Amino acid sequence: xATSDTKTTRQKVEAGLPRxxxxxxxxxxxxxxxxxxxxxxxxxxxASLIAEGTSAFKQTFLKLDIELSEDxxxxxxxxxLAYADFxxxxxxxxxxxxxxxxxxxxxxxxxxxxxxxxxxxxxxLIAQNPDLxxxxxxxxxxxxxxxxxxxxxxxxxxxEEALRPLSDKQIGWVRQxxxxxxxxxxxxxxxxxxxxxxxxxxxxxxxAVMGSxxxxxxxxxxxxxxxxxxxxxxxxxxxxxxxxxxxxxxxNNLAAVPSIVFGLLGLAVFINWAALPRSAPLVGGLVLxxxxxxxxxxxxRAAIKAVPPSIREAALGLGASxxxxxxHHVLPLALPGMLTGAIIGMSRALGESAPLLMIGMVAxxxxxxxxxxxxxxxxxxxIFLWADSPERAFAExxxxxxxxxxxxxxxxxLTAVILRxxxxxxx
Amino acid sequence: MTETSTDKPVPPAAEPQAEPVVEAAxxxxxxERVTELGGATxxxxxxxxxxxxxxxxxxxxxxxxxxxxxxxxxxKKEVIALIGPSGCGKSTFLRCLNRMNDTIETARVTxxxxxxxxxxxxxxxxxxxxxxxxxxxxxxxxxxxxxxxDNVAYGPRIHGLAADRAELDNIVHTSxxxxxxxxxxxxxxxxxxxxxxxxxxxxxxxARTIAVNPEVILMxxxxxxxxxxxxARIEDLMDELCEDYAIVIVTHSMQQAARVSRRVAYFHLGxxxxxxxxxxxxxxxxxxxxxxxxxxxIG
Numbered sequence: 257x258a259t260s261d262t263k264t265t266r267q268k269v270e271a272g273l274p275r276x277x278x279x280x281x282x283x284x285x286x287x288x289x290x291x292x293x294x295x296x297x298x299x300x301x302x303a304s305l306i307a308e309g310t311s312a313f314k315q316t317f318l319k320l321d322i323e324l325s326e327d328x329x330x331x332x333x334x335x336x337l338a339y340a341d342f343x344x345x346x347x348x349x350x351x352x353x354x355x356x357x358x359x360x361x362x363x364x365x366x367x368x369x370x371x372x373x374x375x376x377x378x379x380x381l382i383a384q385n386p387d388l389x390x391x392x393x394x395x396x397x398x399x400x401x402x403x404x405x406x407x408x409x410x411x412x413x414x415x416e417e418a419l420r421p422l423s424d425k426q427i428g429w430v431r432q433x434x435x436x437x438x439x440x441x442x443x444x445x446x447x448x449x450x451x452x453x454x455x456x457x458x459x460x461x462x463x464a465v466m467g468s469x470x471x472x473x474x475x476x477x478x479x480x481x482x483x484x485x486x487x488x489x490x491x492x493x494x495x496x497x498x499x500x501x502x503x504x505x506x507x508n509n510l511a512a513v514p515s516i517v518f519g520l521l522g523l524a525v526f527i528n529w530a531a532l533p534r535s536a537p538l539v540g541g542l543v544l545x546x547x548x549x550x551x552x553x554x555x556x557r558a559a560i561k562a563v564p565p566s567i568r569e570a571a572l573g574l575g576a577s578x579x580x581x582x583x584h585h586v587l588p589l590a591l592p593g594m595l596t597g598a599i600i601g602m603s604r605a606l607g608e609s610a611p612l613l614m615i616g617m618v619a620x621x622x623x624x625x626x627x628x629x630x631x632x633x634x635x636x637x638x639i640f641l642w643a644d645s646p647e648r649a650f651a652e653x654x655x656x657x658x659x660x661x662x663x664x665x666x667x668x669x670l671t672a673v674i675l676r677x678x679x680x681x682x683x
Numbered sequence: 684m685t686e687t688s689t690d691k692p693v694p695p696a697a698e699p700q701a702e703p704v705v706e707a708a709x710x711x712x713x714x715e716r717v718t719e720l721g722g723a724t725x726x727x728x729x730x731x732x733x734x735x736x737x738x739x740x741x742x743x744x745x746x747x748x749x750x751x752x753x754x755x756x757x758x759k760k761e762v763i764a765l766i767g768p769s770g771c772g773k774s775t776f777l778r779c780l781n782r783m784n785d786t787i788e789t790a791r792v793t794x795x796x797x798x799x800x801x802x803x804x805x806x807x808x809x810x811x812x813x814x815x816x817x818x819x820x821x822x823x824x825x826x827x828x829x830x831x832x833d834n835v836a837y838g839p840r841i842h843g844l845a846a847d848r849a850e851l852d853n854i855v856h857t858s859x860x861x862x863x864x865x866x867x868x869x870x871x872x873x874x875x876x877x878x879x880x881x882x883x884x885x886x887x888x889x890a891r892t893i894a895v896n897p898e899v900i901l902m903x904x905x906x907x908x909x910x911x912x913x914x915a916r917i918e919d920l921m922d923e924l925c926e927d928y929a930i931v932i933v934t935h936s937m938q939q940a941a942r943v944s945r946r947v948a949y950f951h952l953g954x955x956x957x958x959x960x961x962x963x964x965x966x967x968x969x970x971x972x973x974x975x976x977x978x979x980x981i982g
Binding site for chain 2: 569570
């Protein structure tokens with residue numbers, strides 16, 4: 257190589273080195289900075305969620321000695337669970353605990369300390385075990401959500417009385433009960449065993465979780481086989497022409513369509529035209545199927561494309577038919593990728609709320625759904641509903657529900673990773 | 684070159700030349716080398732005992748005319764080597780012989796190829812059945828990600844060649860034995876085929892091919908990914924296999940062509956330039972291009 261000046265090639269290379277090193281360093285630094293920002297925001301997100309939400313897993317309970325008097329429960333000698341005055345029993349016990357609340361106004365305020373759930377708890381107890389009638393039972397019943405908030409420090413007792421949900425008297429009684437050891441913070445089972453409720457202390461996510469489970473079942477059963485079959489056909493059998501190009505473009509577009517549009521489609525087709533019930537997990541599952549299908553098809557096609565052509569050729573060269581090539585060789589190798597795509601699509605479906613609003617799954621539903629056609633709601637919609645509720649106690653429950661939802665998502669994505677690692681075969 | 688059939692989809696057996704060839708063998712005895720490209724194939728495209736006969740084969744990939752008017756006879760139980768520089772169409776021609784080109788959507792084949800007197804591109808010919816008769820070994824060893832046993836048993840299984848497990852065991856065992864692999868793998872038949880070394884994998888692929896009991900074996904540069912020792916083993920194997928099968932091998936190694944083949948066909952830019960007995964090609968090539976190629980001046 258002819259060099260015009262005195263510098264040798266080596267000198268030129270060395271002269272450029274510091275600049276190259278500087279560039280490399282800058283790029284690494286930028287990358288580290290970007291990663292750090294991501295981690296910081298993720299950390300903030302989790303920290304605020306956990307700080308806000310963990311208190312919802314505890315609930316304040318009140319210990320009352322309740323006389324399950326036969327005179328009150330079965331005045332005519334016949335016990336009728338629907339009409340028996342369980343509320344009265346709770347109130348009597350409460351009055352016995354705080355004797356100084358004597359006037360009508362005082363008593364009314366006193367009764368607000370305990371949750372209406374106390375009466376349901378008594379009813380369930382008697383229904384299970386009628387022999388307890390006539391005995392005195394020492395029971396832990398849920399305190400009202402305002403008391404719970406006071407104990408958890410979410411209500412400031414020092415601000416003006418009219419501005420807080422608990423009066424001075426109520427706060428005094430709560431402190432009195434606290435001193436007597438009658439108040440205790442216990443695990444909030446209701447959060448996991450109850451459906452929705454207007455009373456925060458009785459509200460639970462079981463209805464929403466079951467709704468989500470039913471929906472995802474429908475979605476999985478429909479979208480995985482349909483998506484995989486479509487991907488196999490498009491990738492292995494369909495002729496390449498203008499039609500298949502059109503289909504490909506449309507599938508890619510569908511994956512990017514805002515989810516609420518799928519909700520509108522579901523409303524028009526499944527509810528208005530096919531007359532399926534509103535608010536049903538069946539319809540929700542169908543809508544989410546439409547939503548996840550493009551994702552699954554795209555992931556499955558990518559997985560099929562990733563199968564080395566040499567394997568295909570080997571099988572074809574031995575005289576395997578196209579179908580045999582697909583089912584004996586391509587599918588087993590592509591399955592991990594397909595499953596991963598499906599689970600990622602599923603987790604997207606699990607976190608989806610907008611399309612469900614359109615098909616009536618946003619209704620206030622207390623009962624836990626028992627079938628695909630029962631009215632239900634879904635976990636993200638429940639979060640939306642609770643976040644919309646004015647009661648202070650719903651705020652922590654919103655965060656708790658988000659933690660549960662994130663837990664489900666984590667489990668699903670972990671499953672995807674494990675499945676892929678397990679099934680991946682090397683060639 | 685006639686290009687009249689470029690537009691319409693090609694009827695596979697367009698030319699009425701399925702009759703047994705009566706024309707005498709053409710032997711271009713020219714004292715001087717032929718130099719022009721595009722004339723008739725030099726040498727002798729015929730052989731005594733033809734099993735596969737290609738007549739005026741043209742292959743198009745879309746607008747690209749990949750091979751032009753190639754006629755060649757492949758004899759029973761002979762090894763014929765296809766040589767030539769990269770992109771000359773030798774692999775394309777090979778893939779016409781078991782219709783592997785069918786899988787390429789833009790590929791179009793005209794002309795006439797017969798196997799044992801029957802056109803393999805006729806409409807009632809099932810390519811699946813054809814590939815069971817004309818097996819193929821690829822450039823890169825490509826065992827299935829399955830056990831060694833399943834690799835060899837796959838062909839017999841899909842074609843239903845074995846009535847029971849014992850018969851299948853027998854086929855697998857014989858095929859591995861014929862491929863010279865049995866001693867190395869007989870204790871590890873359930874290990875994945877991909878756990879073998881490159882040369883062993885290629886012999887596994889050969890075992891897999893002969894397990895279907897084909898009549899012709901096509902080999903597309905079977906040794907290009909292998910070291911010289913593994914190559915020598917495969918070449919020995921080909922010597923044994925040609926007692927039962929016709930073998931068409933594409934190779935970039937002239938030494939390999941000289942060692943294993945009885946006849947050699949030289950391709951250049953999609954044309955079959957010269958075909959002859961291996962000795963003649965390497966000692967007295969008739970065409971200038973052949974001479975340039977084998978002496979290393981091109982390719």
